[in-house]
Amino acid sequence: MPVSETNSQIVYTALKDCGVRLMSVLPETWLVHLVTLAEADGDVTLVRLAKEEEGIGISAGAHLAGISSAMLMQNHGLLASLNGIVSLAQLYRIPLLMLISLRGGFGEEHPWQTEGGMVTEALLETLRVPFERLQTPDHVAQRVREAQTLANAALRPVALLLCRELMWED
Amino acid sequence: MLRSEALEAIYPELASCAVVTIMGATASELYALGHRPNFFYLEHAMGLASSMGLGIALSRPEETVVVLDGDGSILMNLGSLTTMARYRPSNLIHVVFDNEALLSVGRTFTTATGTGSSIAAMAEAAGVPRSATVDTVQGCRQTFREALASRELTTLVAKVAAQGPANYHIDVHMLENRFEFQRYLTRDRHKVG
Ligand SMILES: Cc1ncc(C[n+]2csc(CCOP(=O)(O)OP(=O)(O)O)c2C)c(N)n1
Numbered sequence: 001m002p003v004s005e006t007n008s009q010i011v012y013t014a015l016k017d018c019g020v021r022l023m024s025v026l027p028e029t030w031l032v033h034l035v036t037l038a039e040a041d042g043d044v045t046l047v048r049l050a051k052e053e054e055g056i057g058i059s060a061g062a063h064l065a066g067i068s069s070a071m072l073m074q075n076h077g078l079l080a081s082l083n084g085i086v087s088l089a090q091l092y093r094i095p096l097l098m099l100i101s102l103r104g105g106f107g108e109e110h111p112w113q114t115e116g117g118m119v120t121e122a123l124l125e126t127l128r129v130p131f132e133r134l135q136t137p138d139h140v141a142q143r144v145r146e147a148q149t150l151a152n153a154a155l156r157p158v159a160l161l162l163c164r165e166l167m168w169e170d
Numbered sequence: 171m172l173r174s175e176a177l178e179a180i181y182p183e184l185a186s187c188a189v190v191t192i193m194g195a196t197a198s199e200l201y202a203l204g205h206r207p208n209f210f211y212l213e214h215a216m217g218l219a220s221s222m223g224l225g226i227a228l229s230r231p232e233e234t235v236v237v238l239d240g241d242g243s244i245l246m247n248l249g250s251l252t253t254m255a256r257y258r259p260s261n262l263i264h265v266v267f268d269n270e271a272l273l274s275v276g277r278t279f280t281t282a283t284g285t286g287s288s289i290a291a292m293a294e295a296a297g298v299p300r301s302a303t304v305d306t307v308q309g310c311r312q313t314f315r316e317a318l319a320s321r322e323l324t325t326l327v328a329k330v331a332a333q334g335p336a337n338y339h340i341d342v343h344m345l346e347n348r349f350e351f352q353r354y355l356t357r358d359r360h361k362v363g
């Protein structure tokens with residue numbers, strides 16, 4: 001499978017270095033190595049979701065209980081989480097770190113991913129969720145750290161987009 | 171049974187638990203019994219009270235967490251039953267006040283529990299280790315105490331009348347409530363020395 005193991009490890013390490021201790025995930029192809037890493041990590045509470053929106057509630061609970069968390073999902077999971085983001089994370093000022101695989105961009109071969117790919121960034125802008133792209137391994141650690149710092153300072157959700165260049169080895 | 175009576179029956183035990191309620195009638199009725207810093211009223215985000223309770227329970231194993239849910243709310247997030255069951259934290263009690271209606275919108279619109287769907291059966295089928303349905307105040311008090319003593323994830327469905335409070339006033343701002351609750355949950359970090 002051409003999902004980059006090396007870069008998945010870099011993303012995972014960056015999350016761990018930020019003190020993330022709970023990860024809620026709904027797997028998809030680009031996330032398989034990240035989920036496998038979390039499964040093998042005794043220091044992280046991994047919560048496998050039935051639907052992504054649950055993760056907003058779980059992260060909110062974890063935050064109020066003093067635990068740093070992250071959500072791992074694809075952009076269609078973001079679409080499935082909208083009310084939770086607006087009506088819980090934003091309304092209640094929850095710093096929420098969302099790692100979202102950006103399916104459906106340039107290079108996407110699967111027709112079913114393309115509609116979501118075209119609305120993801122505009123949607124984040126509309127939601128006023130600050131986001132950065134993770135495209136190359138060299139900026140991953142810094143962007144993850146800065147995203148978490150902003151989330152904690154603003155007490156709002158932020159997003160990091162896992163891009164094809166980083167996650168996929170053609 | 172009225173939900174306010176059921177709440178009154180379990181209120182003494184709630185003093186030592188982290189409590190997350192759904193919006194509207196449930197929140198106001200609990201508030202009317204007496205606000206505490208360990209009560210969080212999730213005034214919106216329908217469906218996510220149980221997910222929040224799960225997040226707290228997994229993050230604070232030493233804390234007993236009680237979610238006060240509604241039939242309409244859990245029907246909006248049925249997957250949550252399976253996620254709770256999957257991780258089955260022993261410190262989580264999930265109470266569902268089933269009034270067979272979406273009461274807090276102002277008119278009682280029947281939910282599917284009024285046409286035969288059973289939340290307790292769904293919880294059991296989801297793999298929640300303990301579930302029960304009660305329809306009396308005495309049964310509610312006793313079953314809730316048993317759930318606390320069992321140290322096992324329990325979904326307790328309390329059948330209640332579709333009747334809400336006289337007013338929905340809560341004199342604690344949502345954000346005030348949020349920060350107060352966070353401070354309660356992290357109180358060990360604020361201790362001096
Ligand atoms: C996503 C969403 N849709 C609709 C509403 C409007 N709404 C507010 S309270 C409520 C009913 C909640 O029903 P239930 O959980 O059974 O509790 P009850 O009001 O009966 O106590 C609804 C539909 C909402 N808050 N969020």
